Amino acid sequence: MKYQSTRNGCPEQSFEQVLLEGLAPDGGLFVPVSLPSFEIEEIQSWADLSYQDLALKVITPFVGSDIPAPELRTIIYDSYDGFYHSDVAPLIMLDENEYVLELFHGPTLAFKDFALQVLGRLLDYVLKKNGQRVAILGATSGDTGSAAIEGCRHSDQVDIFILHPLNRVSEVQRRQMTTVHGENVFNLAVEGNFDDCQRLVKAAFNDQSFLPTQCRLAAVNSINWARIMMQMVYYFSSVLKLTRGKSKVSFSVPTGNFGDVYAGYLAKKMGLPIDQLVVATNSNDILHRFISKNDYSASKLKKTFSPSMDILVSSNFERYLFDLFDRDGDVLSDFMQRSLSGKLSVSERQWQTVRAMFSSASVTDDQTCRVISEIFKRHEMLLDPHTAIGLDAGRRCHNGSNSPMVTLATAHPVKFGEAVEAAGQKAPDLPGHLGNLLEREERYQTLPNDLYAVQDFVVQNLRLCSK
């Protein structure tokens, strides 16, 4: 499988190159040159596979011959062995046609583990094979950071630097990052918001001349293609569990950077019987305004109970727009340029294409709390605020068909105690493996929202490349 940039400004790349590079050199994102498509009979024949074997079926066409099958198999099995539920991604029924897909049984209690456990191992494998080392630089709105650190901490091939917005991640989220004390792990609290962190990371990638010559950066943020690839798998596993692929299933996806729901879109294009794809946002609702009103314009960032979705501009949306613009990189580049300044819309025909693929709703903090409280009263199940938004959006957007609506439960409620308490519920205890998190010693550095400060910190602390 070859990959191209959404801006069409660089040559095609292999899976291995895409894995290491993250962002394309022309500023675009990598997408497969063409998607594999599966016959429905083939998908149905996977109904009894383990999660791991299903993952191998789905991702092998994307990896191609870059990683030999036995090694890929070991990587996938090792990655999901560390999950605390034998089902990996258990599907829980709430009501007739209403389900939640629990994606928080990995080591850091959010769905990010599904991809980052694998990505850390893929990177380690490829870097070892090539005798290379890299510095990973990433920004987190809360959950990616700990999942990336957890996925990479044991690799001798990487140093990992994670930027989080100071005081804008929950205490549990922060501690899950800052209490990991590997000598290759560096946490930076940036005086700014998540978009500032993301901008700093992008800028550092765009001009890497601040690094020693033999050193380069690698990306693990949600634009990394391998993450999208791994997130397709649980759409397949859900459909197979619910209908064995014999009828359609709808999904409601709490959305920030548009990585998770984009994976659902790809799964659908590859032949998985998916009915609706609901884009669920909090009050940071650019995607909801675009889907419902053809208004693509960033507003001011609002701080909500669902911080992992407090994002102004969803980076992975560019991948979907690339398809929407008939894979014309020039049209896309122009759109992305203009999106920096003011209100944008697409043609009526394009907008109808969007609406045929996605439904959307935006959910306030008050409503989020109401849903948490309602579900707890009815089912004694505690939802995290992101999941509650997904559930509510799924209900509001349901098209009345018979397809079951599956809400992606993207995080464990213990990560978001503030919202759980605002909903009048007691925050749950930390699961066993994180029992003493609140007593562990924290280590992080606070930096101004300034590119030079970040570059300087990275250069001062690099362990690997300077040797």
Ligand SMILES: *Cc1c(COP(=O)(O)O)cnc(C)c1O
């Ligand atoms: C990252 C995250 C999201 C948003 O996912 P995207 O792929 O960025 O849209 C939603 N909920 C939680 C808990 C997350 O950590």
